[in-house]
Amino acid sequence: MADKSKVAMFEEDTEESSVDSSSKDEGRERDIWSRKIEYILSLIGYSVGLGNLWRFPYLCIRNGGGAFLIPFFFFLFLCGVPLYFMEICLGQYSGKSALVVWSSISPLFRGLGFLMIIISGVVSWYYNLVITWVIYYLVHAFFPHIPWATCDNDWNTDKCIVSRADRLLLTNTTTHVNVTDMINGTEKVNSYNSTAASNGTADILSYNTAALEFWQYNVLKKSSGIEELGEVQWHLVLCLFGAWLLTFLCLIKGIYSVGKVVYVTVLLPYLLLTIFLIRGLTLDGSTEGIMFYLRADFSRLLHFQVWLEAAVQVFFSLGPAWGSLITMSSYSKFRSNCLKDAMYGTLADGLSSFYAGFVVFSILGFMAHDAGLTMEEVAEAGPGLVFVAYPEAIMKLPLPHLWGVLFFLMLITVGIDSQFGMFETVSSGLVDSFPSVLKERKVQLTAALSVILFILGLPFTTQGGIYIFQLIDWYASALCIVLGSFLECIVISWIYGAERFSRDIMMMLGRPVPMILRVCWCIITPTILLTVFLGILTQYGPPNTAQYTYPDYAAAIGNIFAFIPLLPIPIFAVAHLWKKKGSFVQRMKRASEPDSDWGPIEGRNFHKDYQYGDNVPKNMLINLVGDRNV
Numbered sequence: 083m084a085d086k087s088k089v090a091m092f093e094e095d096t097e098e099s100s101v102d103s104s105s106k107d108e109g110r111e112r113d114i115w116s117r118k119i120e121y122i123l124s125l126i127g128y129s130v131g132l133g134n135l136w137r138f139p140y141l142c143i144r145n146g147g148g149a150f151l152i153p154f155f156f157f158l159f160l161c162g163v164p165l166y167f168m169e170i171c172l173g174q175y176s177g178k179s180a181l182v183v184w185s186s187i188s189p190l191f192r193g194l195g196f197l198m199i200i201i202s203g204v205v206s207w208y209y210n211l212v213i214t215w216v217i218y219y220l221v222h223a224f225f226p227h228i229p230w231a232t233c234d235n236d237w238n239t240d241k242c243i244v245s246r247a248d249r250l251l252l253t254n255t256t257t258h259v260n261v262t263d264m265i266n267g268t269e270k271v272n273s274y275n276s277t278a279a280s281n282g283t284a285d286i287l288s289y290n291t292a293a294l295e296f297w298q299y300n301v302l303k304k305s306s307g308i309e310e311l312g313e314v315q316w317h318l319v320l321c322l323f324g325a326w327l328l329t330f331l332c333l334i335k336g337i338y339s340v341g342k343v344v345y346v347t348v349l350l351p352y353l354l355l356t357i358f359l360i361r362g363l364t365l366d367g368s369t370e371g372i373m374f375y376l377r378a379d380f381s382r383l384l385h386f387q388v389w390l391e392a393a394v395q396v397f398f399s400l401g402p403a404w405g406s407l408i409t410m411s412s413y414s415k416f417r418s419n420c421l422k423d424a425m426y427g428t429l430a431d432g433l434s435s436f437y438a439g440f441v442v443f444s445i446l447g448f449m450a451h452d453a454g455l456t457m458e459e460v461a462e463a464g465p466g467l468v469f470v471a472y473p474e475a476i477m478k479l480p481l482p483h484l485w486g487v488l489f490f491l492m493l494i495t496v497g498i499d500s501q502f503g504m505f506e507t508v509s510s511g512l513v514d515s516f517p518s519v520l521k522e523r524k525v526q527l528t529a530a531l532s533v534i535l536f537i538l539g540l541p542f543t544t545q546g547g548i549y550i551f552q553l554i555d556w557y558a559s560a561l562c563i564v565l566g567s568f569l570e571c572i573v574i575s576w577i578y579g580a581e582r583f584s585r586d587i588m589m590m591l592g593r594p595v596p597m598i599l600r601v602c603w604c605i606i607t608p609t610i611l612l613t614v615f616l617g618i619l620t621q622y623g624p625p626n627t628a629q630y631t632y633p634d635y636a637a638a639i640g641n642i643f644a645f646i647p648l649l650p651i652p653i654f655a656v657a658h659l660w661k662k663k664g665s666f667v668q669r670m671k672r673a674s675e676p677d678s679d680w681g682p683i684e685g686r687n688f689h690k691d692y693q694y695g696d697n698v699p700k701n702m703l704i705n706l707v708g709d710r711n712v
Contacts, residue, residue, distance in 0.1 A: 112177045112683060113337060115413050120341035122426055125170075127348040127499030128406055129431040132212060133399050135496065136467045138435040139375075139442040141391055143461045146382030147375060151436065153383065153392035158400075158432045161393065161610055164602035165402040165567055167424035168574055171587050173411035174420050177683030180405025181511030183412075184573070186680045189658050190673040191573050193651035197566050198405030199511045200647040202504040204558045205404070207535050208551055209501055211542045213325040214318055215469060216493045218301060221321075223486030230296035231477045237299035243289045245474055246453035246460070293474040301469070305545035308553065308636050312545025319543050323536060328494075329501055330532040333509070336524055337413050340502050347495040352434075354492040355441050361479070362444030371447015374457045375439050386617065393614045394560060399431055403566030404559075406503030409510050416684045417590055442467075445475050452478060468493060505531070553632065556625040557640035560618055562647040568611040569651070575604040577674050589682055 115121040142150045176183050181199045185192035222229055229235055233242035290298075298304045305312045332343045362368050382388050401407065407427075411420070449460045449471065460471065476485045509527055513520045520527050542551055574583050580603050584595040624632040624640065632640075655673075662669035 113413055114415055115337055116341050118415070118418065120337075120344060121410070121414055121418070122423065123344040123348045124337075124340060124410055124499075124502070125407070125423065125427040126430040127344050128410065128503035129400050129427050130348075130351075130434045130496065131399065131500040132468075132493065132497050133395070134431070134435045134438050135442065135493075136465070137398070138395060139439050139446075140461055140467065141395055142375060142439060142443075143457060145388040145391060146379035148378035149380050149382050150388065150392060151378075153389045154395060154435070155432060157389075157393045157396040157610070158428060160602060161567075161607050162396045162400045162402070162431075163424060163428045164599050164607050165570065166400055166407060166428050167421060167599060168570065168583075168603060169402060169407040170411040170414075170420045170424050170427075171583070171590070172574070173408035174414045174416065174418060175586050175590060175682055176680070177412050177416075178408075179412055179510040179514045180408040180507055182514045183408060185677070187676050188573050188577055188674050189677055190655050190670070191569065191577075191651065192658065193649075193654040194566065194569055194573070195405070195511070196650035196654070197562060197647045198403060198408075199508055200650070201559055201562050201566070202404050202406060202507040204554070204643065204647075206501060206504045206508065207538055208542060208554050208558075209497070209504065210322065210325045210329065210535070211539060211547070211551055212465070213328070213494060213497045213501070214321040214543075215301060215465070216490050216497065217321040217324050218317065219469065219473070220487065220490035220494065223483060223490055228477065228482060228486060229300065230293045230473050231482070233292050233295075235296075235300070238292065238295050239290065239299075241289050242292055242295050244292050245477070246291055246449070246455060291470070291474055293470050293477075296473075297465075297469050302548050303545050304548055307630060307633075308546050308549035309633065310546055311541070311550075314540060315543050315545065315547075318547075319540065322539055322543055326532045326536040326539075328498065329505060330528055332498065333502060333505060333528050334525055336506070336509075336528075337410075340506070343502075344499065347499050351492050351496045354488050355438060357488065358485075358492075359441045359444060361485070362441060362448065365444065365448035365479075367447040367449075367451025368444035369447065370451065371443040371445070371457065372440055374447065375443035390614060390617045390621075393610065394564075394618070397563045397567065397614075398559075399435065400428060401500075401503070403563045403570060404504060405507040405511070409507045410503060412510070416682065420587070420590060421596075445472065448478070449475050549630075549632075549636075552625050553636055553640050554643055557644040561615070561622070561644050564611055564615045564618060565648065568608055568615060571603055571608040571611065575600075575608070578676070580604050586682070 115124075138154075142148070172183060172187075173179075176186065178186060180202075181195040184194040231244070232238075233244060301318075303312070303315055332339060332347075397403075411423070414420070414423070443457075446457060446460050449455075450457050453460065461467075472489060473486070476482050476489060479485050505528075509524070509531060512527060513524060541547060544550075574580065580600045584600060587595050622644075624637040626632055658673045659666075659669045662672050664672070
């Protein structure tokens with residue numbers, strides 16, 4: 083009979099405990115999450131981000147509506163779940179952050195850790211600009227007169243109309259008429275003559291809504307292009323400082339402060355989404371919007387582009403190869419059921435995207451009905467949806483101040499969760515690399531990184547900052563995420579060995595990894611990843627729009643950001659091979675073997691008692707985890 087206490091220790095810790103910040107598992111030197119629920123919420127908060135709200139619905143509109151759900155969930159289960167599970171197991175088993183775990187499991191691929199920390203660092207750098215914009219809108223939602231509701235502000239042009247519905251009046255005008263807008267309870271008359279009417283739709287569409295002009299001429303004070311950065315916008319500097327101060331305060335005590343914050347930042351958005359959905363369903367046109375969302379155009383599935391965009395959305399949403407999943411799981415209890423944890427995170431992400439689609443399409447349906455436009459015409463991707471379309475829709479609702487505050491508060495909570503994971507990847511990686519210097523100075527390190535990234539983010543607050551943001555966002559992560567995920571599969575499945583890694587996981591789970599996941603690691607997932615990578619390469623170019631074309635030097639800068647994270651991989655590989663002796667094949671073999679520091683975080687010396695290439699003696703597993711019918 084096995085020691086009963088060991089069997090009890092092995093059981094999944096599903097109950098909340100009162101572990102304080104100094105608590106450790108037995109024989110463990112790394113901090114752990116105070117409660118299991120805090121770890122799960124952190125995984126969900128990291129995975130469910132702004133892309134679920136502003137990118138997924140738009141992709142549905144342009145890629146066949148409900149038909150897009152087929153490739154999305156196809157890639158979610160065949161790529162997302164295996165990668166998510168792999169990274170969680172890797173961090174939980176080793177107790178190491180993303181920066182150092184790869185140099186331990188396969189020193190030849192030490193550069194993978196640097197790829198992950200560079201990606202997370204770069205995205206943390208510009209991602210807080212989104213939260214900056216949200217803070218600015220949230221503050222203005224408290225104003226007695228919401229500024230994006232009217233055309234009588236200093237920044238408005240003579241082409242301003244209150245909403246898209248006014249374009250209907252312009253469309254039906256053939257002679258000189260008056261278009262009456264209700265602004266602050268008074269009438270404002272916009273003259274529209276027959277000359278403009280005869281010019282057709284182009285002239286009509288040249289009119290900008292008040293929400294669009296507030297975004298372009300007040301929030302951004304947008305310049306003509308990246309060539310003209312213009313002045314620093316001090317209102318954005320102040321909000322950027324507030325965004326970094328909020329990040330610092332939430333991360334001041336690492337996982338222990340994050341573990342408390344996620345109760346609000348993860349759960350509150352679902353409550354607010356439900357409130358918005360209920361309200362949206364009461365609006366005219368909302369049913370048509372939801373039916374458009376669910377109506378499937380299966381012919382779109384014959385286009386490779388639809389499948390490519392679905393795959394990219396899964397990688398962007400779940401966040402594999404960013405290092406955050408490895409880092410967060412490195413603080414998990416060794417015997418936590420990592421398979422269930424992975425399913426919670428991936429399903430929460432996929433189902434949240436699906437659920438958010440109902441909320442977004444109910445509002446878009448209302449807007450299309452109100453403005454007499456099609457769903458395609460009112461739909462926008464990225465910032466345009468949450469900073470132009472939604473603010474305009476909010477003004478059509480009773481109590482717009484209340485809905486404005488709730489909406490932008492929801493965006494802050496959704497966005498800050500993703501920032502936690504990326505920022506913690508950078509800070510934990512530095513601490514693990516220099517433990518003797520930084521382990522007891524985590525607060526100072528967090529403060530220093532926040533200040534540095536705040537200063538580096540000041541160019542985003544210029545008049546041309548939006549062009550820099552779009553350029554970096556376009557180039558910084560797509561290629562690196564897909565290629566990094568592909569290399570993860572190769573290292574774990576073919577170099578370290580899927581069977582060997584499965585036995586490592588068996589120490590934590592007490593049972594082997596499901597065969598389907600091992601097949602995905604070895605064959606299905608890397609094949610899909612390589613196909614997606616080649617597809618992205620064939621279509622990669624500057625983020626040009628109909629209104630603006632980036633200059634050639636901007637594309638060159640973007641390519642630098644795309645390939646810098648990849649450079650450490652060959653550099654460290656060559657450096658490590660150079661230190662080894664023997665033929666090239668011998669050097670490759672020795673450089674790929676785990677180093678002396680690799681092993682389970684609970685009992686670092688356990689792996690020295692056997693060779694990884696051999697079968698693990700049954701009695702050794704029993705001694706480690708108790709008798710589980712091994």
